Amino acid sequence: MTERRRRGRPTETDTDTSTAIACAALQRFAAQGFEATSLREIAGDAGVDVALISYRFAGKLGLWKVIVTQAAKHLREALESALEDMETRTAHDRLGHSARTFLAYLLDRPEVPRLLLRDITIDSDRSQWLLERLSLPLHRHFMELARAAAQERSEEPAHLQFRVANFIYSAASTVARRERLGKLVDGIEDDATFAAALEATLVEGSLAL
Incomplete structure (x- = not known):
């Protein structure tokens, strides 16, 4: 999934998605550790495409x-x-x-x-x-x-x-x-x-x- 970069302030949906990703990542990192956690696992927990995480956060x-x-x-x-x-x-x-x-x-x-x-x-x-x-x-x-x-x-x-x-x-x-x-x-x-x-x-x- 490739998200076209938009100008201006983040929308409410953007914020909600980023929050969901961060929450999912926190739970995974806390339970498994940084090295043992994959972006694919986080994406699955957050219900987003793994490419979106790399786009939003520049990687793990x-x-x-x-x-x-x-x-x-x-x-x-x-x-x-x-x-x-x-x-x-x-x-x-x-x-x-x-x-x-x-x-x-x-x-x-x-x-x-x-x-x-x-x-x-x-x-x-x-x-x-x-x-x-x-x-x-x-x-x-x-x-x-x-x-x-x-x-x-x-x-x-x-x-x-x-x-x-x-x-x-x-x-x-x-x-x-x-x-x-x-x-x-x-x-x-x-x-x-x-x-x-x-x-x-x-x-x-x-x-x-």
């Missing part, structure tokens, strides 16, 4: 980058929105609220941490892309809040940078591997119980809140 890597960029954008917007009504609260409260927002984002979209963990540990251009577009901005976000909270208490916890990095990666890893973890830990099949355990262990533990 281009599609993967769009997905990561979208995930980073949505997460950033969620974190920024969560702090909008917290300006008069303490730095400690702002850090805790932002951390819980991050956990809620991961729990609501478990395919995102599954996708990210498949590539962040691989020495490749994709891992560097993840580092620059998602990991570093996220780390800076929480370090700024954590340092403000430490200054508020006039005492910086030991290994603060490590605590922040451990919180981020532990949260993503735990959510991504929830099903496997459930074979070792009783009771976390319930969403509320799992979320409470995450908060107690990572927010109150890793971030020392």
Whole structure:
């Protein structure tokens, strides 16, 4: 299928089709990994011709980058929105609220941490892309809040940078591997119980809140 290039803004149908492709790709990449996923599989899931994906996204890597960029954008917007009504609260409260927002984002979209963990540990251009577009901005976000909270208490916890990095990666890893973890830990099949355990262990533990 060859789509003639049109000028002007994308139509609603164009946007819907691109969204369907991105959603299908996210599910495939999260479940199978980048290398094991073919554009033909994604096209079949999205109900489009495989040539359209190459046209819209310039290939599989281009599609993967769009997905990561979208995930980073949505997460950033969620974190920024969560702090909008917290300006008069303490730095400690702002850090805790932002951390819980991050956990809620991961729990609501478990395919995102599954996708990210498949590539962040691989020495490749994709891992560097993840580092620059998602990991570093996220780390800076929480370090700024954590340092403000430490200054508020006039005492910086030991290994603060490590605590922040451990919180981020532990949260993503735990959510991504929830099903496997459930074979070792009783009771976390319930969403509320799992979320409470995450908060107690990572927010109150890793971030020392």
